[in-house]
Amino acid sequence: MKGLVFTELLEMAETVLSEDEIDEIIDAADLPSGGTYTRGGTYPSEKLLTLIGACLAQFAEKAMISLTDYPEKEPEMVEFVIERVS
Numbered sequence: 001m002k003g004l005v006f007t008e009l010l011e012m013a014e015t016v017l018s019e020d021e022i023d024e025i026i027d028a029a030d031l032p033s034g035g036t037y038t039r040g041g042t043y044p045s046e047k048l049l050t051l052i053g054a055c056l057a058q059f060a061e062k063a064m065i066s067l068t069d070y071p072e073k074e075p076e077m078v079e080f081v082i083e084r085v086s
Contacts, residue, residue: 001048003041009048010035013055021058029054 013022026035029050037043 001043001045002039003037003043004039005048006037006043006051007039009051009055010037017058025051025054025058028057 010022013025017025023035029035029047031047031050033043033047035051
C-alpha cells in the first residue's frame with residue numbers, strides 16, 4: 001500500500017481529532033513505523049487496517065463516554081457517529 005494512503009488518513013484524522021488523540025491512536029495501533037510514513041513509500045496493507053481499527057476504536061470510545069455522561073444527547077451523538085463513519 002502506498003504511503004500516500006497512510007498520510008491522507010492521518011491528515012483527515014487531524015481535521016476532527018486533536019494531536020494528542022492522534023498520538024493515542026498511533027500508540028494503540030503499535031505500528032513498527034511509529035506512525036511515520038512517506039507518500040512515496042510502500043507499506044503492508046495490514047498496517048493500514050490496524051490504523052483504521054485504532055481510529056474506529058477511538059471514535060467508539062468517545063461516543064460511548066458521551067452517551068453515558070449525557071444520555072439526553074444520545075440521538076445527536078448517534079447521528080454524529082454515523083456522519084463520521086460514512
